[in-house]
Each structure stands twice: as structure tokens, then as C-alpha cells.
């Protein structure tokens with residue numbers, strides 16, 4: 188997995204390397220500026236030829252210092268470079284580079300910007316990891332003007348005003364601008380992969396500053412609850428292969444998933460989850476339906492087995508009959524008292540249990556169900572369900588909440604707090620899916636940047652995800668969070684493999700193609 192850093196962690200890595208004497212701040216700044224110029228030329232080769240017009244927006248801190256380095260490097264190539272400064276450079280390294288920039292600067296104002304020629308490239312180096320509050324109104328207006336006037340905008344670390352810890356615009360959406368490319372340093376920051384990150388940052392490039400030993404030392408010495416990992420399909424391929432490998436053995440040695448279905452006319456969601464669990468490799472899958480829905484289910488399932496289950500006592504008996512390893516409850520279940528009874532019975536089995544959809548609403552309504560959650564449960568809410576379960580945490584993420592005023596409160600913070608309060612793994616859905624454990628371990632699976640899967644926004648896709656998680660869990664002793672992460676990966680890959688026109692039924696059916704690709708097996 189790729190490590191995602193907060194702004195404070197990035198500063199700590201840099202400071203540790205500087206204090207140990209292995210590098211100077213100035214050398215890092217030079218490398219950062221060179222890295223940005225290199226990344227620009229790599230992505231936009233036409234700019235590497237000839238001379239162009241550039242405006243560089245510089246703040247008072249080291250982000251601005253990077254801007255002065257970039258200005259110098261581009262001017263040395265014959266470019267016409269105009270620097271606009273928000274304030275004089277304040278940090279020693281930024282001051283040094285501002286002084287080396289011999290051509291002077293104009294104030295960062297709309298009047299100053301519009302008096303200069305329209306640029307081919309704008310470099311936004313006003314604020315990076317040091318952003319502490321939303322930019323003032325005048326600055327927002329000037330930034331918007333600069334962004335509007337340029338053919339191409341490259342942000343250094345982040346578009347200014349964007350919070351690298353939460354993925355939100357500090358001060359609210361008024362300050363929002365969108366870069367074409369953002370160049371960050373050493374490691375992506377959590378904000379790049381959360382909320383409005385991709386929209387704000389455009390393409391994301393990471394420049395290596397040679398601090399990997401310091402980065403590793405920081406993450407090794409930090410509490411695991413402080414580290415955030417990004418599931419990386421390339422780096423994690425071996426682990427994913429291990430997860431989806433079916434060993435030798437009898438069908439029940441690959442686990443038996445029981446999916447609870449709702450009443451007549453509502454069984455589609457559970458059938459989707461059941462099919463998904465089977466496709467992903469569970470040895471056996473049983474659909475447990477109330478008497479009223481038995482005919483409906485019987486007409487629709489083949490490899491999935493079917494049993495009648497009207498009450499908590501029936502569920503207990505089905506589980507008591509043995510061999511069930513994992514439960515899925517919630518998709519299309521219903522919200523009546525008898526459904527709460529089924530959730531109660533499911534939790535009382537102590538089995539690994541994926542709780543989704545209606546089960547989440549029931550847990551929000553019935554405190555005794557919340558109290559019965561145990562470490563082998565996974566809750567898979569979307570944001571609406573999350574807000575029902577944890578209205579206070581959801582509120583902190585909304586526009587009136589502290590996410591926009593700082594200190595940053597992110598989707599990762601919210602999911603961690605939810606997992607700690609529930610005492611089990613929580614997967615909070617979205618293009619930025621966050622998976623957190625009660626001990627604070629967190630990882631992100633992002634269908635973002637060049638890995639989007641917009642087709643997943645389709646009815647029933649969440650039911651399939653619940654099935655993917657359960658199917659993987661049933662045959663694995665791995666921790667619930669990893670099972671959730673692997674399922675989130677498969678979900679996105681399946682959507683991407685199918686592409687436009689996708690409906691939820693297609694997701695389980697395309698799984699063999701995705702797994703063949705993962706295992707490097709030809710489909711012919």
C-alpha cells in the first residue's frame with residue numbers, strides 16, 4: 188500500500204532529515220522546484236520547447252519558496268516569468284530564493300495580474316501544507332482571476348486554499364479553483380485522495396525528494412492509528428492474488444455465506460449480494476428468505492441455495508445446523524420489528540457479519556443492536572446511512588462543520604471515530620472509500636484520478652459490495668479491514684472492466700475477467 192501523509196507528518200519527515208544533517212531545507216526546496224518543472228515538461232512536452240509566458244503566484248512560506256525556485260528555473264530557459272507575491276517571503280529558505288529571484292515581483296492582486304500578459308502557464312505556490320485557515324476574500328478573488336486567465340495551471344502541493352488534511356476548501360467552496368495538475372512531494376497527502384481532492388488537483392504527480400528512509404522511520408515509530416494507507420493495485424497485486432486464491436479442498440472449506448433476504452418483491456438486493464459472494468469464491472452461499480418470498484427466490488437462483496427463515500429463531504436454527512461462516516444482513520431486508528429481530532439474532536451468532544443498508548438503519552434506531560455489534564462485524568454505510576448512525580460525526584464533515592474552519596476533520600477522522608465507537612470495522616463508501624478499524628488503522632481505496640468508476644453509481648452496486656466482502660471473508664482468516672479493502676478494489680475493477688452501461692447484475696458476472704487479469708491467466 189502507498190502511504191498517505193498529513194501535512195504535519197510531512198513536516199515531521201522533512202524536519203527529521205534536516206535535523207539529522209542528511210539534507211538542508213534549501214536543497215529540498217531546490218529539488219522540489221526542479222521536480223515541478225520536470226513534471227510539467229513531462230506531462231506537457233510542448234512547454235519543454237521554446238520560450239513561454241508564465242506567472243508564478245508566491246506565498247510567504249516555503250510553498251512560495253518553491254515558487255521562486257520555479258520562476259528562476261523557467262527564466263533560465265528564456266521564459267518571460269512574472270512573479271506575484273501575496274506577502275514578502277518569511278521563512279529563511281523562501282527568503283533566500285526570493286532574493287535569488289532578481290526580477291522582482293508585483294503584489295498578488297487582480298489589478299496586478301490583469302496588467303501582465305496572459306500566461307501559458309500559471310504556477311500556484313501561495314499555500315501548501317502550511318495552510319492554517321481559509322484565504323481572505325481579496326486573495327480568493329485574485330486566485331480566481333489568476334486561474335481564469337491561464338491556459339494551464341499547475342499547483343505546488345495543492346491549489347491554494349485547499350486543505351491537504353481533509354480534501355476540502357478551507358473557508359468553503361467560494362475559494363474553490365481547479366488546477367490542471369498538482370505536483371506534490373515525497374508522498375501524496377491524505378487530502379489529495381479525499382472529498383474534493385481530485386476535482387481541485389487535476390492530475391496528481393508525486394516528486395521524490397529522497398526522504399524515503401525518514402518517511403519509513405516516521406511511520407514505524409508512529410502509532411499504527413496515525414498511519415493511513417492507500418490501496419495501490421500495482422503494489423498490492425500479490426496480496427490481492429493471495430486473497431482471491433482458492434486453495435484445495437471441499438466446498439465448505441472455502442466458507443459458507445448466508446445472506447438474509449427481505450420479503451416478497453424486495454429480494455433482489457439479497458440475491459445480488461449472494462451471487463457476488465459466490466462469484467468471489469465462497470464455497471457455498473445460502474439465501475435465507477421469509478416464507479412469503481420463497482417462490483420469488485426459487486425462481487431466480489440456481490447455484491445459490493435457498494432456505495426459509497422467518498424469524499430470529501429460524502436464523503439461529505440455520506446457523507446451528509452448521510457450516511455457516513459469514514452472514515450478510517441488510518440489503519432489501521426491511522425496517523420492521525421482525526427485521527430488527529433478525530439483526531439481533533445475526534449479531535448473537537458471533538459470526539463474521541457484513542451489515543449493510545436496512546441493517547444500518549435498524550442499528551441507528553435500536554440502541555440494543557448497536558450495543559450488540561462485535562469485532563467480527565463490518566458496517567458498510569454510504570454517507571446518508573453514516574449520518575443516521577453518527578449524526579454528530581457527519582455534521583462535522585458538512586459545510587457548517589469544522590471541516591471547513593480547521594483544524595481539519597476528514598472522512599478518515601470520521602470513519603476512525605465511528606469504528607472506535609462501534610467496536611468493529613467501518614467501510615464508509617464513496618469514490619474515496621475509507622475503511623477504519625476500532626484501533627485507528629485506516630486505509631483508503633480511491634476510484635479517483637486515472638482510476639475513476641463513475642458507472643458504480645447504480646442501484647444495487649452497494650449490495651454487490653456487501654457480497655464481495657462476505658465472499659472474501661468466508662474463505663479467509665484475514666482481518667475484516669483487509670477483506671473490505673480487497674472487495675472495494677474488486678468492485679471498482681469490475682465496474683471499470685465493464686464500463687458504460689453497467690448495472691449491478693453485471694458486477695458479479697465480470698468478476699472472472701477481473702480475476703483472470705489479476706492472476707495473469709488468458710481468457711481464451
Ligand SMILES: NC(=O)C1=CN([C@@H]2O[C@H](COP(=O)(O)OP(=O)(O)OC[C@H]3O[C@@H](n4cnc5c(N)ncnc54)[C@H](O)[C@@H]3O)[C@@H](O)[C@H]2O)[C@@H](O)CC1
Pocket residue numbers: 197198200201215216219246247248249250251252253277278313314315316317318319320321322323343344372396
Ligand atoms: N515539507 C517538505 O518536505 C518540503 C516542503 N516544501 C514546501 O513547503 C511547503 C510548506 O511550507 P510552509 O510550512 O512554510 O507553509 P506554506 O508555505 O504552505 O504556508 C505557510 C505560510 O502561509 C501563511 N498562511 C497560511 N494560511 C494562510 C491564509 N489562509 N491566509 C494568509 N496566510 C496564510 C502562514 O502564516 C505562513 O506564513 C510545502 O507545501 C511545499 O511546497 C518544499 O520546499 C520541499 C520540502
Ligand SMILES: [K+]
Pocket residue numbers: 250311312313314315342343344345346347
Ligand atoms: K499551492
